[in-house]
Amino acid sequence: MMNNYGHEIERELEDLRCGLDVLGIKHNEKIIQKFRVYLDVLFKKRNELHLLSHQDYKRISKRHFLTSLMAFDHIKGHSRVCDIGSGAGFPSMPLKIMDPQIDLTLIEAQGKKVDFLKFLIKELAYNDVNIVYQRVEDYSDNMFEIVLLKAVGKIKKLIGSVDRLLEPGGKAIFYKTLSVEKELSQLNLQNFHVKLEKRITPLEHAPLALVILYKNR
Secondary structure, eight states: OOOOHHHHHHHHHHHHHHHHHHHHHOOHHHHHEEEEHHHHHHHTTTTTOOOOOOOGGGGGGIIHHHHGGGHHHHHHOOOOOEESOTTTTTHHHHHHHOTOOEEEEEEEHHHHHHHHHHHEEEEEEEESEEEEESSSGOOOSEEEEEEEEEOOOOOHHHHHHHHHHEEEEEEEEEOOTTHHHHHHHTTTOOEEEEEEEOOOOOOOOEEEEEEEEOOOO
16 A cells, blocks of 8 residues: 555554454455555545544544444344434444445535545445435434434434434434433433443443434334
């Protein structure tokens, strides 16, 4: 690879392989190659757009790819998935790479991030990812089986949008810290029942809370 960050990409891919083994997620070189392209795009755009913190470029696989994949078991077998506030593509794009059958819609309100996502999708050669340049509050085109939300703020502020976008029987998956228990205790979720999964990420061994809201049928 003719660039000055090739060794960093190889380090990240080694971490990714190790982490996938820990998670018990099967992978092959075709999948690893997709992540190589993803990493190349992130490093290529590093000085153009503030997508990740400076430190996170030393731990993309640990902090972002593998954390995104913590919800993989909840995604398998579903097709219509929406990611709210997609940013750099987390958590949806790592999940898409692992399960290409996902019919993915990315909703992002910041133009520069939309441009990044369009470039990423082109480089990954996906023609079935729909990128929506819009505030989620204004989106009403489709309903989904799964809605993904990572680093997007309080559940309370998003529950209306989630309720509108989820079809009956669908589920929303929030990636949160363990302090979310206090947040959940203050919610009135009439249309949902809640499951809290306390997890530990591979390699970094960082605590993670997956909050899954199941919409009533």
